[in-house]
Amino acid sequence: MGRNKKQNPFAARKRQKRENGPERPDRRALPYEEIKRDNAFFIKYYHLQKICASEEEWTQFLDSIRDNLPTTFRVTGFKDEAKALLAIIESQLFTEYVRAVAELHQKAPEDVERPLCLPWYPNGLAYQLHLTRKDIRRSEPLYRLHNFLIVETTAGGISRQEAVSMIPPIVLDVRPTDKVLDMCAAPGSKTAQLIEALHAAPEEHKIPPGFVLANDVDNNRCYMLVHQAKRLNSPCLLVTNHDSSAFPNLLISQPDGSQGILKFDKILCDVPCSGDGTLRKNPDIWLKWNLAQAYNLHGIQYRIVRRGAEMLEVGGRLVYSTCSLNPIENEAVLQRILKEADGALELVDAGHLVPGLKYKPGMTDWKLATKEVDQIFTSFDEVPESLHTIIRPGMFPLPAAEMASIGLEKCIRVLPHLQDSGGFFVAVLEKRRQLAFEKNDVAALVEQNEMAKQPVSPPTEPELDGRGQPVGEKAVPWGPQRKKRRLHGYKEDPYVFFGENDADYAAIKEFYQLDESLSQRCLLTRCITEKKKNIYYCSERIRDLVVNNEHNIKIINTGVKTFVRCENRHTVHPFRLAQEGLQTSNAFMGANRRIQVEREDLVMMLNCTDPTQPPSTHELKKETQERCKELGVGSCILKYVDERFTLYTVGWRGTSSLRAYVHKDETIHILRLLGADLSKFETNKYEEARVAAAAAAQAATESGKDVVVDAEAGPESESSGEGAAPTTPMDTEEEATKS
Numbered sequence: 001m002g003r004n005k006k007q008n009p010f011a012a013r014k015r016q017k018r019e020n021g022p023e024r025p026d027r028r029a030l031p032y033e034e035i036k037r038d039n040a041f042f043i044k045y046y047h048l049q050k051i052c053a054s055e056e057e058w059t060q061f062l063d064s065i066r067d068n069l070p071t072t073f074r075v076t077g078f079k080d081e082a083k084a085l086l087a088i089i090e091s092q093l094f095t096e097y098v099r100a101v102a103e104l105h106q107k108a109p110e111d112v113e114r115p116l117c118l119p120w121y122p123n124g125l126a127y128q129l130h131l132t133r134k135d136i137r138r139s140e141p142l143y144r145l146h147n148f149l150i151v152e153t154t155a156g157g158i159s160r161q162e163a164v165s166m167i168p169p170i171v172l173d174v175r176p177t178d179k180v181l182d183m184c185a186a187p188g189s190k191t192a193q194l195i196e197a198l199h200a201a202p203e204e205h206k207i208p209p210g211f212v213l214a215n216d217v218d219n220n221r222c223y224m225l226v227h228q229a230k231r232l233n234s235p236c237l238l239v240t241n242h243d244s245s246a247f248p249n250l251l252i253s254q255p256d257g258s259q260g261i262l263k264f265d266k267i268l269c270d271v272p273c274s275g276d277g278t279l280r281k282n283p284d285i286w287l288k289w290n291l292a293q294a295y296n297l298h299g300i301q302y303r304i305v306r307r308g309a310e311m312l313e314v315g316g317r318l319v320y321s322t323c324s325l326n327p328i329e330n331e332a333v334l335q336r337i338l339k340e341a342d343g344a345l346e347l348v349d350a351g352h353l354v355p356g357l358k359y360k361p362g363m364t365d366w367k368l369a370t371k372e373v374d375q376i377f378t379s380f381d382e383v384p385e386s387l388h389t390i391i392r393p394g395m396f397p398l399p400a401a402e403m404a405s406i407g408l409e410k411c412i413r414v415l416p417h418l419q420d421s422g423g424f425f426v427a428v429l430e431k432r433r434q435l436a437f438e439k440n441d442v443a444a445l446v447e448q449n450e451m452a453k454q455p456v457s458p459p460t461e462p463e464l465d466g467r468g469q470p471v472g473e474k475a476v477p478w479g480p481q482r483k484k485r486r487l488h489g490y491k492e493d494p495y496v497f498f499g500e501n502d503a504d505y506a507a508i509k510e511f512y513q514l515d516e517s518l519s520q521r522c523l524l525t526r527c528i529t530e531k532k533k534n535i536y537y538c539s540e541r542i543r544d545l546v547v548n549n550e551h552n553i554k555i556i557n558t559g560v561k562t563f564v565r566c567e568n569r570h571t572v573h574p575f576r577l578a579q580e581g582l583q584t585s586n587a588f589m590g591a592n593r594r595i596q597v598e599r600e601d602l603v604m605m606l607n608c609t610d611p612t613q614p615p616s617t618h619e620l621k622k623e624t625q626e627r628c629k630e631l632g633v634g635s636c637i638l639k640y641v642d643e644r645f646t647l648y649t650v651g652w653r654g655t656s657s658l659r660a661y662v663h664k665d666e667t668i669h670i671l672r673l674l675g676a677d678l679s680k681f682e683t684n685k686y687e688e689a690r691v692a693a694a695a696a697a698q699a700a701t702e703s704g705k706d707v708v709v710d711a712e713a714g715p716e717s718e719s720s721g722e723g724a725a726p727t728t729p730m731d732t733e734e735e736a737t738k739s
């Protein structure tokens with residue numbers, strides 16, 4: 001994917017805001033332990049709604065929602081090495097976990113509870129630790145666990161995600177052939193799951209025929225989304241920046257060459273919400289929770305799901321989800337769209353897709369109230385006129401007969417106490433026929449796109465005729481002028497696809513013996529230049545979407561970096577392979593740029609972190625040395641096979657050397673899979689801080705100054721943040737060619 005190095009004005013504004021400090025006193029960030037986990041309105045409102053079956057359960061609910069949230073993560077399922085990584089986690093990592101938790105809580109190891117495998121997550125790939133995020137980040141005994149989570153997250157081996165947030169993508173049930181839309185996608189944890197589902201059958205598809213279009217209205221958050229999704233290196237992802245409630249119809253090319261309107265097979269509407277289901281993770285919500293948020297959000301939530309329903313293919317599936325417990329944001333939105341759809345949409349029961357998940361059915365009765373919950377309303381007639389613009393008739397439950405026909409009880413309500421998680425709401429809808437309000441005017445859309453393609457020319461002086469009238473505007477010069485739609489926000493670099501006879505492609509194809517099924521039309525660069533630097537690859541369908549719609553929707557990112565220019569006096573070919581794009585390029589490459597290596601070879605190569613001292617071919621195993629003789633100088637694929645998995649990494653064959661060419665986190669990930677010693681890469685930030693503090697104190701003593709050094713401040717004040725790992729010097733083109 002393209003990385004934009006330009007100054008992003010939106011990010012700058014956000015940074016400025018951050019620097020200016022909090023806007024309102026109630027927003028001041030209190031340390032979580034100091035936040036009083038109470039809000040009288042919240043408690044009164046939900047007690048009134050009877051979200052729990054008994055007073056006893058209500059007490060459990062309150063106890064749970066006031067407690068900190070356990071940490072959960074899931075292993076990236078589509079990778080060949082997923083099972084092996086899971087086995088390492090279940091043995092080595094959890095042994096270390098038990099040791100560390102025992103040390104932290106001063107318990108006997110046998111008294112430490114083992115991490116919990118989430119029963120409803122497919123293939124046992126998700127785990128819950130009995131530790132909070134803060135425990136992990138701030139406890140020295142847990143530094144190895146913390147390092148593991150950071151490295152494996154960056155390398156794409158795992159994803160840290162709240163347990164309940166994993167539910168919507170599972171019940172959306174994405175297949176590799178599906179056209180998927182994620183309407184409110186940032187920061188992208190669910191998008192990552194959707195991408196994984198798309199790539200779940202690599203043996204059937206070199207590149208999945210389906211795609212994921214991930215959209216968010218917030219420009220800054222779109223970049224978080226790109227960062228999150230980038231770890232999975234999918235050529236089937238398109239990130240856009242638009243208001244989903246007014247998402248434009250998109251054009252696609254049809255087999256007969258004409259253009260049609262894109263309808264999606266699967267749509268995720270994970271809408272903006274008041275977020276009271278996340279109170280355990282975000283205790284500051286206790287300070288600001290009020291009912292007005294739900295009333296304000298109901299409208300946009302409804303408009304987003306309505307637009308989603310329009311864009312859904314007949315027979316397709318739409319998942320509506322929120323991390324709110326409020327029926328105003330959940331059941332009330334659904335009953336409204338179901339009523340308007342008049343049978344074209346149907347709620348379906350998706351419980352079988354999450355077996356073992358404990359949840360409650362959707363509510364069929366609820367009450368509305370004033371912001372202070374001092375007046376309760378059971379129907380719109382009871383609402384004072386002054387509140388008519390806030391509380392709308394459609395927010396009340398439908399009459400019993402209508403309510404019974406839409407089946408709201410098929411919705412999934414997860415409450416925190418049911419399985420020690422966050423709170424969440426999920427509903428699955430299927431489309432039975434077209435909606436009466438759906439607009440599918442292809443001709444108008446084609447015309448609009450054509451207009452949008454026209455360059456915006458500066459206003460010119462009109463040419464006047466003999467009577468002083470503008471020439472060519474005789475018809476209706478006063479009539480409505482069609483305006484070219486402008487796409488607001490940060491200007492992205494263009495998407496420049498390769499032409500049919502690209503000279504660079506011809507050279508790449510020959511050097512790497514690419515097979516014919518890799519379409520050169522799908523290669524692109526992010527600038528118009530004679531000399532291409534980074535070459536990206538996206539799937540055919542993504543290309544088609546970009547080409548047909550780039551003037552009508554703001555595209556933030558697509559494509560996986562696959563080839564990178566790399567020239568010096570040793571190069572025999574100007575482009576090297578990029579590790580990011582290997583998942584794709586590997587499937588199309590011939591035998592001449594591949595070499596099989598043994599475990600010891602790969603371990604040695606990965607341990608060689610000094611780019612000026614690449615491993616000599618003489619240090620390789622005898623059989624690898626033999627294979628090396630067949631491999632010419634330049635970029636290549638290193639293949640390693642064992643009974644558990646096959647690994648591919650980018651390598652570089654020098655005149656007398658062979659080296660791996662991977663980022664640091666991926667290096668650690670692979671070494672871990674190979675069972676190699678990782679101690680060289682294991683950093684203890686607490687120990688480093690102590691050493692730094694001691695050195696500073698020593699320096700101060702020597703210079704005669706009195707300096708107070710806080711040894712504990714080091715790790716906590718690190719600026720890189722979670723997930724930020726130093727990049728390896730190997731990530732530069734120059735070093736690749738030094739061998």
Ligand SMILES: C[S@@+](CC[C@H](N)C(=O)[O-])C[C@H]1O[C@@H](n2cnc3c(N)ncnc32)[C@H](O)[C@@H]1O
Pocket residue numbers: 165183184185186187188189190191215216217218221242243244245270271272273300304
């Ligand atoms: C609950 S968050 C989505 C979380 C995300 N699905 C995930 O799993 O990481 C809601 C998102 O909706 C976005 N949003 C709010 N209004 C929107 C709109 N009108 N159109 C598109 N996105 C919107 C917000 O910027 C926010 O990123």
